[in-house]
Amino acid sequence: MAFRFNFSIENESDEPDAGDKSESQLGSLAGSRQAADAEAACSPRLAAPKHQDATPKKQCCLKAAKEHDIPKDVNQVLENKVVEAVSGLHYVNMSVVEMTLLDGSHGEDIVSKSVASHSDLIPGVYEGGMKIWECTFDLIDYFSETEMQFTNKTVLDLGCGAGLLGIVALRGKAKKVHFQDYNSTVIDEITLPNTVANCILDGNETGSRDDRKTSKPPSKRLKKAKCLPDLLTKCRFFSGEWSAVSQLLLSSSKPFSKYDLILTSETIYNPDYYSALHDTLSQLLDKNGRVYLASKAHYFGVGGGVYLFEKFIEERNVFRTNTVKIIDEGLKRFIIEIAFNISS
Template identity: 75%
Template sequence: MSFRFNFSIDENENNEPDTHDKTDLQLHSPKHTRESTEKSKQTADTIADSSPRLGTDKQQDETPSKQKFCFKAAKEHNIPEDLNKILENKVMETVSDLYYVNMSVVEMACLDGADGEGIVSKSVSSHSDLIPGVYEGGLKIWECTFDLIDYFSEAEIQFTNKTVLDLGCGAGLLGIVALRGKAEKVHFQDYNSTVIDEITLPNAVANCMKAGNRMGSGDDKKTSKPPLKRRRKAECLPDMLTKCRFFSGEWSEVSQLLLSSNKPFSKYDLILTSETIYNPEYYGALHDTLAQLLDKNGCVYLASKAHYFGVGGGIYLFEKFIEERNVFRTSIVKIIDKGLQRCIMEMAFKDSS
């Protein structure tokens, strides 16, 4: 079951959304649906995914040699005072007790003119989930996101008082988990401004409002109900939301914006990123961004498939790239062998304590 934030939300008080099994998420329009027909094999160069789950296979018709890296200008997205406006006409669903907007509804709104970048119409017309330099997949929640969320719980990763960056955030679920873990501040970055405005910001607002209402009521059991009260425009932001900043643009441009900003900036204790290494042409920019923004004693948690068909990237190729740069030490801390092999990598500076 899903519910619509058409605000006011109190109309939905008795509509408690179902919590979806993460393996059955239907996160985007059927016109984007693809099922892998490859059989899984043992080597990284030949593994393929036969899973029907959506958001599981980043592929692109162009070969890597034809893809050009695009330096999309960076922009910070301010949080509007009227939080009702952010969630207006959004249909929200839940997974793992996290709110997220229904992507199909967002896509329909974008096709009706809500998408200033035109990424949805371009994605539909090209029958592609990735258009290098135009659209980088932020309208889906890719499955490695959930691998990383599971790992946070299994490894008891602590977010308390940490500064966190959700890099290539898409829906922003990794950053939202960090917020719930009492991070001091969480920044979200995605390549596309449409993704930040239509998906990341609404998800963060919905989850922060839910947390605020739950803490105010003193009842932690009502975790699957939406925030119930209309927040007036004059009220202050929920405490959790004041910890957040949102950015769009290419990685190196966002780095430059942060490092040259007049606003106080401290490097991140944790950088979280999922399915951002599908294209080897992006490895240099990603490596340099991590090196510039990570605190000297910080840590990166990266989730990826072993291999991405059509674009050529993957965890082992990226691991080799990092080793050659000789800046970070890496460790693959978890391997998931269901269908297409997936991995969790931990990175830290070689000279860190």
């Protein structure tokens, strides 16, 4: 099943165009990565927008926030799922999930809507969480290269989709890991199953670039969990629009401590969301905390990107940003570290 952005309804074709080629070259960080990530990572195909308008538009009908309970019998989360592995991380085959959801059995019906609109993103309806986007792997590489310490940290994987960033933190002995995605279907059908798979599978491999050279057959290693795995007790799962999720967390009767680390990949494509994203970061990040944000330089057809978001942050004057890594192959990608301004 082919998914793509659909910002132009003209020249509609299932064949990649010239722009597609440069995007699809993004996965070529290493030979291993090409093989492993080509299957896992989403390379959105973009066309020029039919009507490009720089003015941010208000989104209507944004999704309410909800916390997703972890089922007592976690094995049921993996029923009808095919589990694969990349970089020592386990994840459910998303095409299989999409097939099972095509009957509209999940209330949001995002798969049918996505297919019908030929788009990986339907603003306010479906925000792309059914794919693993390539900047996720950039951030995982960065954590591995810098030996990022997660021990005893409270971590939020913001706009998590598959949740691989949170899972890496969980395996790195984080104290708590919270996952947030816009779509409840993504949390139920992808994020939670991935987290369960990584919690109940043996081994403690964390994903490094070298691991990708040997993609292991994972499903053979799946064991039935007899009780809630310890790792899973550190996790909470949320769906909904960013402002609504912040509200839910801050007003909840459950104790909430701000995050030491907020990890977020490919979440700044739409400038309309910058205000909500910025406020969410400022409300949920601990005063000494850090955000690690991975993004493409620019999202053609959507309008967002690193430069625009940095400018937005600068104007708000709450955070400072520091570019910690540039990946200069194909379309440029960045990893940005964000921390509170000393003055704020």
